[in-house]
Amino acid sequence: MAKDLQFAVAYLTVEERLRISGSFPDGAEVTLMLTRPLARNLLGSVGQVAEMMVPAEKVATRQAKKAVASFKREAAIQQADFSKKFEGGEPHPELGAEAQLVTEFQISP
Numbered sequence: 227m228a229k230d231l232q233f234a235v236a237y238l239t240v241e242e243r244l245r246i247s248g249s250f251p252d253g254a255e256v257t258l259m260l261t262r263p264l265a266r267n268l269l270g271s272v273g274q275v276a277e278m279m280v281p282a283e284k285v286a287t288r289q290a291k292k293a294v295a296s297f298k299r300e301a302a303i304q305q306a307d308f309s310k311k312f313e314g315g316e317p318h319p320e321l322g323a324e325a326q327l328v329t330e331f332q333i334s335p
Contacts, residue, residue: 232312233312242262249314249315257323
């Protein structure tokens, strides 16, 4: 059982999908499949939400907001431990072991 939040990402060339497996501290594992267009939209949305999370009163321009969001992303990456192997876990009790195809998403700060 994983003690940390872990993710494993693989690109399935034949299906043109991203397979994302997440292992959570409670021991549950969830596997999602994202089509390439959905993954592109998700990544673009995450960047926009990160910009919205930068307080407006502290940053004057949109370009500065992007830079602050980028710095925060880099700080999060620096804290990640990429040396640990993905351990996986037990299938989520409601979602099961099969990969779930994501057809839409909602994201907010």
